[in-house]
Amino acid sequence: MNLNEYLSMNNQDKFDYFMKTRTSTNRTPKYWVNWDKVIRDLKEHELNLNTLNYLVGKKNIRQEAKNLFISQPDLLKTIPVLLATRDSDLDVLAFDDIGRMYTYNINFHDIDISKIDKYINFIDETGLFDFLSQHVNRSLVDYVFGVEAGLDSNARKNRGGKQNEDILSHYLELMCKKDDELEYSTQATADAIMKRWNAYVPEILEKGRKGGRRYDGAVYNKATKKVLICETNFYGGGGSKLKAVSGEFSDLYATSLGPAKNVEFAWISDGPGWDTAKNPLFEAFQIIPNIFNLKMVQEGMLKELIKGEK
Incomplete structure (x- = not known):
């Protein structure tokens, strides 16, 4: 017509x-995954991820991670992508010892290394330490490549x-x-x-x-x-x-x-x-x-x- x-x-x-x-x-x-963006975002974290490979398979991972983060605080900036989130300034809901609810903030963009125990406790409670010490079979770079592809699908x-x-x-x-x-x-x-x-x-x-x-x-x-x-x-x-x-x-x-x-x-x-x-x-x-x-x-x-x- x-x-x-x-x-x-x-x-x-x-x-x-x-x-x-x-x-x-x-x-x-091209709708499903923007691979150029995935690769670009991965490169932003690649150096830190290769350093964090040190933690893979470690038995005393809490202490090993604490020592590593104290010596290189910027490594903490890579934690959010390991948790499959773009957010770096997180508000978190928690419960105290008697079951009362409260919230706290943890910032992975502006690192405050004086609060290292707060970072370590949060990472531990997310299950990331357990994952790194017992379940990672390949490089964290490969893992985050998959994470980035998944995050891109959200777009x-x-x-x-x-x-x-x-x-x-x-x-x-x-x-x-x-x-x-x-x-x-x-x-x-x-x-x-x-x-x-x-x-x-x-x-x-x-x-x-x-x-x-x-x-x-x-x-x-x-x-x-x-x-x-x-x-x-x-x-x-x-x-x-x-x-x-x-x-x-x-x-x-x-x-x-x-x-x-x-x-x-x-x-x-x-x-x-x-x-x-x-x-x-x-x-x-x-x-x-x-x-x-x-x-x-x-x-x-x-x-x-x-x-x-x-």
Whole structure:
């Protein structure tokens, strides 16, 4: 289907076409682990980890560790990653001898070696000493490589949000590479668009943020002097955010981008999550003419829109 055919439909038919042509996932192979980050984070600890290998298999590990940390306090900065956490300033819940609950803080970033016994007791109570003395079969560098890969998997949620931005960037690059009249930018503000292309886009000042809104993508047509503003997202599951984002982009189009001269707006969204929020999405279709999914982008609708082929 081309853009003209899509825009000639009534809103119900457009909505139905959008829903039935969605994709089930936006996860490329790079989604699961960012190996470059894993290796980079590992190198930060590698020297300390090789030194801490000294403790592996030690029988009197508490005393051996205490002596080692007193002589090299910075080794304590590596303890959090051995516990599979990014946090270095920890609040801890504990119980005293008669069972009363209390909390204490232990800081592995700003080391206070005068509190060495506090560090030793904490490490012991986590079970790390037992693990090092009885269960480690390989280098701690190899162990932390696995830990870092696991910690990186916790960042998948953030990567999932960025995936659609990367996919959009991929299509914009392909589109502009094949057409000398088109140029694109990602994470573009109204100010950046004005400076680069001398094209006016209404400034959207977001609450609690400095500067204007950053748009996921912007395409400029040198022949027509038009700008296409793109926002994109993907929802694998439901939640209140889907209703909120429908309202957000509807307001953005109705109050700012829609009335602006020489500005087009496209909202590119996708994912099975919209099955849980059909009503707010359909309401957005009443306001925003250019709501596309990834298949529609692949079919060339963004290029048709900025080239005026409708």
